[in-house]
Amino acid sequence: MGHYEQNPAAIKALFRGNEVHRDVYTDQELYRLEMKHLFTNAWVFVGHESQTPNKGDYFSTQVGDQPVIQVRHSDGEVHVLHNRCPHKGTKIVIDRAGNTGKFFRCPYHAWSFKTDGCLLAIPLKKGYDNTGLENTDNAKGMRAVGEVKNYRGFIFCRLAESGISFEDFFGGSLSSIDNMVDRSPAGRLEVAGPPLRYMHHCNWKMLVENQTDTCHPMVAHESSAGTAVKLWKELDMPEGTPLPAAMEIIAPFMSPYEFFENMGIRTWPNGHGHTGVHNSIHSNYSAIPGYMDKLVEAYGEEKAKAILGESRHNTVYFPNIMIKGPIQQLRVFIPLAADKTLVESYIYRLVDGPEELTARSAMYNRMINAPSSIVGHDDLEMYERAQEGLQSDGLEWVNIQRLYEEDEDFSEEAIENGTTERQMRNQFDAWVKFMTWDMDVQEAAE
Amino acid sequence: MGHYEQNPAAIKALFRGNEVHRDVYTDQELYRLEMKHLFTNAWVFVGHESQTPNKGDYFSTQVGDQPVIQVRHSDGEVHVLHNRCPHKGTKIVIDRAGNTGKFFRCPYHAWSFKTDGCLLAIPLKKGYDNTGLENTDNAKGMRAVGEVKNYRGFIFCRLAESGISFEDFFGGSLSSIDNMVDRSPAGRLEVAGPPLRYMHHCNWKMLVENQTDTCHPMVAHESSAGTAVKLWKELDMPEGTPLPAAMEIIAPFMSPYEFFENMGIRTWPNGHGHTGVHNSIHSNYSAIPGYMDKLVEAYGEEKAKAILGESRHNTVYFPNIMIKGPIQQLRVFIPLAADKTLVESYIYRLVDGPEELTARSAMYNRMINAPSSIVGHDDLEMYERAQEGLQSDGLEWVNIQRLYEEDEDFSEEAIENGTTERQMRNQFDAWVKFMTWDMDVQEAAE
Amino acid sequence: MGHYEQNPAAIKALFRGNEVHRDVYTDQELYRLEMKHLFTNAWVFVGHESQTPNKGDYFSTQVGDQPVIQVRHSDGEVHVLHNRCPHKGTKIVIDRAGNTGKFFRCPYHAWSFKTDGCLLAIPLKKGYDNTGLENTDNAKGMRAVGEVKNYRGFIFCRLAESGISFEDFFGGSLSSIDNMVDRSPAGRLEVAGPPLRYMHHCNWKMLVENQTDTCHPMVAHESSAGTAVKLWKELDMPEGTPLPAAMEIIAPFMSPYEFFENMGIRTWPNGHGHTGVHNSIHSNYSAIPGYMDKLVEAYGEEKAKAILGESRHNTVYFPNIMIKGPIQQLRVFIPLAADKTLVESYIYRLVDGPEELTARSAMYNRMINAPSSIVGHDDLEMYERAQEGLQSDGLEWVNIQRLYEEDEDFSEEAIENGTTERQMRNQFDAWVKFMTWDMDVQEAAE
Amino acid sequence: MSVSRDQLIDFIYEEVRMLDEGRYDEWLALWLKGGHYWMPLDYKQTDPINVTSLMYEDLFMLKLRVERLTGARTFSQKPKSRCHHVIQRPFVDEMNEADGTFVTTTFMHYVETRLDEQFLLALTARHEIALVDGKLRIANKRVDILNCDAAFRNIQLLP
């Protein structure tokens, strides 16, 4: 494979429908192009509004490799600003969260900015008289990202000034967020504590693909889930003893292939999709007394039943997050390099919902997604072994062909057997689309 | 921005007079070109002769990214040699300083060299009879740098065989070194102990620019200097209690903008310049009893007064050192990568001067420039935040426009308001000049 | 020096017969090309068959930068497979050694493979019906390397599908392996314990060249060997006291130049060669009672004498191993980067030989080649000083001219004075040959 | 029967040694039913239940964790990890002779290694100890990692 910059043809050649070239996981130039094109033209998750509930509250994070600040402006709206002082580039804040009051103040020379980024003041301003500062972008203040959308509390942004709209980008996939939020009788979520932060020495896409990889749990997680089932058996509890919460969570990982086949997988255009169309490993969690009543009260019986009727497993929002509606979890796969990915796993509280559900989410999060999780250990092991194995020139193509069909059309929503790798193919279809989104344009321009 | 090798036009385009493109701080290719062109064609500081007082004394350091040895040759002169054995490249010495006696001896195969680099002997020399070794550069010994200048004890060198002369390069800026050395009644300085070694994950130019950045102390250092002033007030000492030395040093950092405006800034051609033309934060240090008398004795009253009349703050010698005459300090900003800079901070003793001044220099050095300094902490914080912030594509230009004027002419010495960023612009004018110094030539040659 | 990819002329220009350009040691692009061309087209050492004695035994290592598995197949033969799952690239095993039973099973989705790499089974195989999986290389299983040769227990492989034959590549140099193995009355060796693993921040070729660098021991190792001799003298033992084993090993490092000149050096085509043609630092080890008798018994007197008559010092098998016949040691110089090399030092037991010889090998290994060895310390010091020194632009060529002659012909075996650097030149002759082996071809193809 | 400060200190030294030497059965036997091994995710975290922790495990989960380490298909433990503690002398913060409960605080370093990788964690462990049938037992154990909110790769054994 040659070099990819300004070479859409070479990028398109990396995905052949049934397989993908290993360079997409190992090539650092492709990583940089992902940041410059894919993460600039797609809608990317920033944070949850409950992380910045009050005016002046900020939360610093990154979109792709771009440092940004999510901040609650004086008008009550959530804004997303580039975390870069227009004077000499100093990051305005680096703590993960805080409250900046009515304005940001750069610590280096005290230029200050309203919480929407507009320049507020420059000390000894007269030093710029007749210098033409007013004609520079620097004088405009902290630049905002291209576009921001607050969808039911979840903040997304598009870095590019113009491009695809939020609605066109996500389309029907928003139903998963809806279901997660609807599980709150108040129709609102609140973040519950800080996220787990789990470092992986592998490419970010391996983690995203794993979210709909239904053929690995019973294999990769046999040592944790399988041993749990065995130990529980050995305890030989009396008939009908209710499973402890931990067992409710971990036991389903050992479900047979048939179970996962029947779960079903749905794909949406632009790389989104989810497992657990019909049921999932989250389907059989014990009910929390009184919760259903609250929902009925809030939504009426039919809708309440419909809400809990859904037990979608993992919904991937392309490019780099996954949510679990039934346990109000969101995981962000932050790309740091071709071979380095930081995973942050958040949980949310159902406003007016039972605290028992928050406790379940917290237990799930630490049991399955912590750096100290006996389940996570084997996932990381697989990713990092693959990152190293892909260095092999013995075979340069990664196979994503399970239940593959000729000329698959990803522009239409589809529901398939729960073990298909179609969603991985769907992601690469979108990957090519947004990687080359403005390349052709730029090419033409030259 | 494209690629810069052999592309003088692209390099010139990085500096627009009032702003500079962030690539100069973040691009690793530009770093390599700085080493190959700027640090090769400019005169760069090596060390002080008192670090190698006796014949055979050596001091190993680097000029740009080139490992060199400063050594006192048998003729009493200080030589600067490439630290590279002509046989197989082994570094001849790697300890920071020592005495090698009459000759260097490579530890690998014992080739030996006079302290001016000339080949002295090769064991079992007959093994090279009729091999043509004598026709190779290797047989010449350890190569010396292009040119060396010992200016009043300070050793500078130009790596390139030919180029601008020492006098043309520094011109009037040498007056700052003169003033620092003249403060010794004997007209000589001696290094006082080893330097502080402070690692910064930022570009070297950020540190150099900071040396004449007079709008940051009262902001960035409020937590140290401001708190010091507050605590001292709280002690509520009787009227006229003399400030302790520590307060004399730190309190002036909180001076108002007017103070820094009135200090004045002077720029010289080729990127040199200094703050504190009329007075500075060093102006009000208490006098040391008997010191003035000694100076008068040595220089006569008029010159003595003139010497102490100067209280220049920071003098930048482009590309990468700064000196403080009034406290005999020199700081080297050693570029290790586009985003990595090692700062070494030396202090000097005034030969025949009062030891109290050495103590003051030592106190200043540890209070302000140590990795454990509460002042240094905030400077490093700014630099490293900027290095990260410049990754932002939201704004690609760094502003250096304070008191900027159209068509500034840096070929003439100038004195301006102490808060101007002209000296930063002066540095980039010189940066372009020496970055492209031999590119055009080479281009032509092709 | 420009860029080297697909540029055989530039690569040939790096070696001038009497000197070599420093880029061969410092340039990361050249490192990658070494992996892609040199280590792909040459025969490279993998391991010893005794590391995988039983069916299903495996040993994971790397050939160049390619992860491979040495495994004993059910047919009793040793196979070498790419350590890469054909599904998604997961490394099949990462522990250094083990037994996999009758088949390998990938831990991610349980694809399984016979121990010769052939695909055995895929869970839920029907998911691939009519997908065309059977037409992909992935469906073939774990790919084997191009060719494997088990020479008297030592496993070598060529990654490339076709190319030079084992016999043509090694030719007469195999006599050194023969002599090492013949020292076992049974004509067999067995690995004795795990290897030393010693990390060097230098280029791998520096270590290979050092193996026949006979002008460095008395210089670089004076502090260890010289001090040992001195301390032993000071003990002032009675006349004729036998040297302790440690002294037998270390004292000869201080032998005079004449000794090494008379040792002699032999070179073979394709970069192989050895020191100690006539005698060596291993010649005067004390005899082990009864050992000679066993050899006579096994081989007859004449051959037995001939076997022990040889005391070859270091035999280099190009590109990256060295063996010492008299003490059954093998060292692999594993290239990890242009400036990073891992050295693994193995020792072997003589089947049916005296355990005293194994003890001697173990003592030699830890005394001379351990990270904690006082001899190794000075070697690593030289390599790493050279890696840094070669950054100097003062002189770009490394000299390998000792006893050089015009128009040397490396296609013929030759024996010369033991201090010649001819073997280093021989290595670079082969380096150019295999670096450009398929470049020209590819070039033509374009 | 009364318990001395030194006995409590020795108890901690012994407990940690069991972990480093992989004597997990002995170690599990030190625990009282109902005890939890808590490793907070947040600095000075107070709630183990309704926000995420790195670990908050009862005896069943601890047994599972230990049992898994020796499994034939425990892929992340092929090859196995090793761990090592260096602990400062424990502080005995509370001694309630009456009800035989005690609290100690121990500053320690934990090193875990696998293949060519090794990492170090700076830990502060708080042990709740109880005297039961004349034996000292672990009622609860809280292990705070100094940089608990930093990003970690796998932490596979017991810090």
Added chain:
Amino acid sequence: MSVSRDQLIDFIYEEVRMLDEGRYDEWLALWLKGGHYWMPLDYKQTDPINVTSLMYEDLFMLKLRVERLTGARTFSQKPKSRCHHVIQRPFVDEMNEADGTFVTTTFMHYVETRLDEQFLLALTARHEIALVDGKLRIANKRVDILNCDAAFRNIQLLP
């Protein structure tokens, strides 16, 4: 009143704990006026005055250092650093019962962390302790960093 070896040892353990738990007022209260916290720059440095040190601070400077840590505009401490010591049992090198002065030497590791970065320093601390009004106090403290002449980034808290 006499002071035992164990009391001196306990004193050091307690002093270090104050630093790790940020109990700076208590810690400052341990110091005698005129005392200096000295962190040499050079290996086996003998002169704290006329050559550079990393730190050589009297009580005023130590107060300033501590006060600054909590300031609203202490940018290098937004977010805050944390530190942690693991110390080997102190050696009591001198016990001058007569004038109530004592010297201890303590080998220790210091870990400081902020955001995702953490570093470790190998330290040897020499305490000059005096018994004043029945209380042990710090007369002087010298902290030698093993690689004191190496290049460091910020060292923000008290090793």
Added chain:
Amino acid sequence: MSVSRDQLIDFIYEEVRMLDEGRYDEWLALWLKGGHYWMPLDYKQTDPINVTSLMYEDLFMLKLRVERLTGARTFSQKPKSRCHHVIQRPFVDEMNEADGTFVTTTFMHYVETRLDEQFLLALTARHEIALVDGKLRIANKRVDILNCDAAFRNIQLLP
């Protein structure tokens, strides 16, 4: 004359201090003839003779090692390395009053530095100690590095 647990523990603290302070003559004087300093290459290695170790040195080799450090042409020690231990309180595993032999186990961290580089090793040291002429002496010392099978660069002083 009998030996107490505390005397054995103090003996180990003192021995390690000698290494860090470079008091090699004193240190060598602690050794009994015939003793070996063994640093295994393999995890739980049992044979020091017929497989490779990192070190297995008698007094002659140890003297050589120490003597070399001060040589004028010891290039890998120009400049010199420095080392530093932080050890956990030793465990006294065996006390054979009768024949005056003792065994201790000590968990420790070893830091070695040179120029701007520094590394840390997690060690477990096993001392065989004998009481000879009323003095405690080292009969044998085994030092296991936690990641003994990892790739190391130079380890130049005595862990």
